[in-house]
Amino acid sequence: MSNPPPAPPSLADLRKEIDAIDEQVHQLLMNRADIIDRLIKVKKTQEVGSAFRPAREADMMRRLVQRHRGILPLDTVEGIWRVIVSTFTYVQAPFSVHADVSVGESAMRDSARFHFGFVVPYVAHFSAQAAVEAVARSKGDLALVSTTSGHTPWWITLEPAGAPKIIARMPFIQRADHPAALPVFAVSRVADDALVLEVETWSIRVSGWNAQVSRALSPLADVIAVPDTAFDGAALLVSIEAPSHLDSIKAALIAAGASVRSTALVGGHAKRYTVPS
Numbered sequence: 001m002s003n004p005p006p007a008p009p010s011l012a013d014l015r016k017e018i019d020a021i022d023e024q025v026h027q028l029l030m031n032r033a034d035i036i037d038r039l040i041k042v043k044k045t046q047e048v049g050s051a052f053r054p055a056r057e058a059d060m061m062r063r064l065v066q067r068h069r070g071i072l073p074l075d076t077v078e079g080i081w082r083v084i085v086s087t088f089t090y091v092q093a094p095f096s097v098h099a100d101v102s103v104g105e106s107a108m109r110d111s112a113r114f115h116f117g118f119v120v121p122y123v124a125h126f127s128a129q130a131a132v133e134a135v136a137r138s139k140g141d142l143a144l145v146s147t148t149s150g151h152t153p154w155w156i157t158l159e160p161a162g163a164p165k166i167i168a169r170m171p172f173i174q175r176a177d178h179p180a181a182l183p184v185f186a187v188s189r190v191a192d193d194a195l196v197l198e199v200e201t202w203s204i205r206v207s208g209w210n211a212q213v214s215r216a217l218s219p220l221a222d223v224i225a226v227p228d229t230a231f232d233g234a235a236l237l238v239s240i241e242a243p244s245h246l247d248s249i250k251a252a253l254i255a256a257g258a259s260v261r262s263t264a265l266v267g268g269h270a271k272r273y274t275v276p277s
């Protein structure tokens with residue numbers, strides 16, 4: 001005779017298991033905080049201004065996605081880790097997020113809260129220029145601006161040495177129906193060795209800008225263009241990823257009939273990582 005199947009666990013038993021896991025998760029977070037406390041001294045965060053290390057974060061988010069499985073939504077896991085990592089960034093050196101809400105208040109606020117949580121102060125600005133200028137006046141604050149639209153060439157503020165730079169593009173993990181899908185550049189001052197240039201962002205000023213020149217560039221790079229009617233030209237923010245290169249962009253501009261008046265590297269970010277649907 002076979003034994004009767006074991007009785008299913010009671011609700012109280014399952015809740016005991018959940019309590020034990022919650023305690024472990026909480027304990028592990030406190031252990032993580034202790035490590036951050038030691039890391040502050042090693043990293044000399046206070047001297048540089050910002051503790052944000054976008055390349056490290058992009059890598060952490062990629063690994064998170066790659067090992068994730070099961071019924072827990074990836075959106076939830078990514079959101080939890082964004083709050084953990086950005087809170088520990090804040091704990092090392094407090095900063096504010098200055099967001100350009102001219103591209104849509106709710107989408108920008110969702111992006112700021114998803115990526116930086118509620119502990120990091122959020123400051124709304126009515127233009128990208130104002131957000132970037134607030135960062136330029138600060139020691140380690142960070143601006144969020146759209147990667148796709150520009151009413152003014154705010155990136156010119158980033159040209160001088162010592163000015164803040166584009167340091168990240170978020171979301172770090174792209175996928176269909178991302179809960180904070182608005183593509184944004186993060187602009188901040190970071191240590192030179194923290195700048196990642198897998199994709200370079202260049203400020204390029206051109207003369208002879210027109211639709212044909214714009215079409216010639218679009219297969220080679222992502223471009224935001226602000227036409228400058230006084231000079232028949234434009235201020236461009238061009239995101240360049242290998243195999244494209246600044247020289248190939250310049251050559252394409254010239255071949256299409258434009259001339260290049262100036263170029264300046266204004267930052268960079270990790271390669272875009274897309275989760276297949």
Ligand SMILES: O=C(O)C(=O)C[C@]1(C(=O)O)C=C[C@@H](O)C=C1
Pocket residue numbers: 039043051052053054056057084085086088089092
């Ligand atoms: O690795 C670092 O440099 C850290 O400061 C730690 C940490 C984290 O909490 O994991 C926090 C901020 C950085 O942007 C990256 C990672």
